[in-house]
Amino acid sequence: MTGRYKAYPEYKDSENRFVQHIPKHWSRVIVGGVSDVIDPQPDHRAPAIAKDGQGFPYIGIRDVNIDGTLNFSTARCVEESAVIKQERSFRIKVNDIVFCKVGTLGEPRKIKPHGRCALSATLVLIKASSKIDSQYLLYALDSYPVQSQTDLLATGSTRAALGIQQIRKFQIPFAPLKEQQKIASFLDHETVKLDTLIAKQEKLIKLLKEKRQAVISHAVTKGLNPDAPMKDSGVEWLGGVPEHWEVMRLKHLIKSLESGCSVNAADVPAKENELGVLKTSCVYTRRFRASENKTVVVEELSRVKCPVRKGAIIISRMNTPELVGASALVDTKASNLFLPDRLWQTIFDERFEVNSEFLAHFMTVEGFRNQISLSAEGASSSMQNIAKEDYLSINVLLPKREEQTQIVSYIKESEANFLRLETKALNAIQLMKERKTALISAAVTGKIDVRNWAVLDKDQG
Numbered sequence: 001m002t003g004r005y006k007a008y009p010e011y012k013d014s015e016n017r018f019v020q021h022i023p024k025h026w027s028r029v030i031v032g033g034v035s036d037v038i039d040p041q042p043d044h045r046a047p048a049i050a051k052d053g054q055g056f057p058y059i060g061i062r063d064v065n066i067d068g069t070l071n072f073s074t075a076r077c078v079e080e081s082a083v084i085k086q087e088r089s090f091r092i093k094v095n096d097i098v099f100c101k102v103g104t105l106g107e108p109r110k111i112k113p114h115g116r117c118a119l120s121a122t123l124v125l126i127k128a129s130s131k132i133d134s135q136y137l138l139y140a141l142d143s144y145p146v147q148s149q150t151d152l153l154a155t156g157s158t159r160a161a162l163g164i165q166q167i168r169k170f171q172i173p174f175a176p177l178k179e180q181q182k183i184a185s186f187l188d189h190e191t192v193k194l195d196t197l198i199a200k201q202e203k204l205i206k207l208l209k210e211k212r213q214a215v216i217s218h219a220v221t222k223g224l225n226p227d228a229p230m231k232d233s234g235v236e237w238l239g240g241v242p243e244h245w246e247v248m249r250l251k252h253l254i255k256s257l258e259s260g261c262s263v264n265a266a267d268v269p270a271k272e273n274e275l276g277v278l279k280t281s282c283v284y285t286r287r288f289r290a291s292e293n294k295t296v297v298v299e300e301l302s303r304v305k306c307p308v309r310k311g312a313i314i315i316s317r318m319n320t321p322e323l324v325g326a327s328a329l330v331d332t333k334a335s336n337l338f339l340p341d342r343l344w345q346t347i348f349d350e351r352f353e354v355n356s357e358f359l360a361h362f363m364t365v366e367g368f369r370n371q372i373s374l375s376a377e378g379a380s381s382s383m384q385n386i387a388k389e390d391y392l393s394i395n396v397l398l399p400k401r402e403e404q405t406q407i408v409s410y411i412k413e414s415e416a417n418f419l420r421l422e423t424k425a426l427n428a429i430q431l432m433k434e435r436k437t438a439l440i441s442a443a444v445t446g447k448i449d450v451r452n453w454a455v456l457d458k459d460q461g
Contacts, residue, residue, distance in 0.1 A: 032168030
């Protein structure tokens with residue numbers, strides 16, 4: 001990284017374990033010494049969720065885009081009282097920084113206020129003082145030294161967390177103000193190139209996922225033979241289907257949907273010799289994730305019911321609008337795991353030859369998902385529920401068992417190709433993110449001297 005840029009002429013010991021040397025004329029400061037670090041919810045009491053879904057956005061780090069704009073569509077809605085409570089203590093202004101202190105730690109971003117909102121208790125708000133350039137502070141918070149301090153100080157076995165006093169005491173290198181501004185300008189110019197490349201790879205991944213789903217949807221609704229005679233399915237969203245396929249409702253293939261019960265459990269995955277209850281997140285990715293479970297406490301062991309069965313399909317009966325009805329095939333043995341009351345598990349009617357993997361793929365088809373959305377109900381727009389009879393009344397297609405198996409094999413082969421391309425793109429993103437962090441760290445710690453840096457004419461276009 002330093003090969004392209006020259007170093008400073010003189011360095012000194014930084015007296016900081018996270019940065020060995022800094023330029024001779026630099027110093028080090030703590031974040032709280034050059035900024036106001038605010039806890040938006042010091043009482044840690046969860047705000048009241050808006051019952052009608054028409055409240056004010058409750059902003060977490062996932063709702064803040066890389067460019068600082070807010071994604072209100074992904075945020076939970078809270079009542080106005082939560083916003084008023086925060087507005088009495090602080091106001092979000094241009095150049096303010098949010099930093100995540102619970103869960104995914106760090107990820108500092110400048111926040112661009114747009115409309116009234118409340119900040120999640122998982123965030124801190126950092127307001128730069130006149131002593132430090134806010135953009136330089138943003139980069140310093142995104143550098144290896146701060147990441148190292150975060151890793152060292154974080155606590156929590158299942159969900160990492162930092163205290164606000166720990167964040168205030170983060171040590172960062174401190175250059176003269178004009179130099180900070182030069183460093184920030186340099187990084188603004190250089191990192192945007194990497195961000196553009198990252199965005200291209202992320203777009204590619206999105207396209208690959210869409211193409212993958214299109215391949216699956218076509219295979220399970222039209223078959224693999226393009227010359228097969230077709231017939232009108234009689235179902236608007238299915239349209240024409242292979243002539244020899246059966247059109248039926250789920251209730252004919254699924255004899256019953258069983259579910260478990262809610263039990264007290266520790267939010268840590270169960271070990272092999274312990275019992276666990278699944279979290280609804282076990283089906284969020286449309287692939288069964290056995291690790292998404294909680295350990296049942298000793299006092300509740302006698303209450304668990306409905307063990308997870310390999311080969312069954314698990315369905316989320318209650319969730320957010322985009323996740324209600326999400327499902328996944330249990331493709332691994334998980335005999336120590338049980339269902340909660342918010343998940344269903346299929347018991348197939350043995351009179352029909354159903355390849356559960358074929359049916360699991362069919363359940364990801366957009367038309368099938370739309371039928372769930374039409375049937376789902378709920379007291380609020382943020383939580384929906386689908387009744388068993390409504391779910392089981394959705395139409396499905398059933399080829400002969402042999403053809404189901406052929407389609408499943410074809411999908412597996414196609415998915416392997418898509419996964420290979422997606423992995424390649426993800427690796428490229430990871431490499432570019434590492435390069436970005438390395439460049440940021442080199443600049444804000446003084447490993448490279450950019451005081452004489454200027455934008456070249458060829459870069460200005």
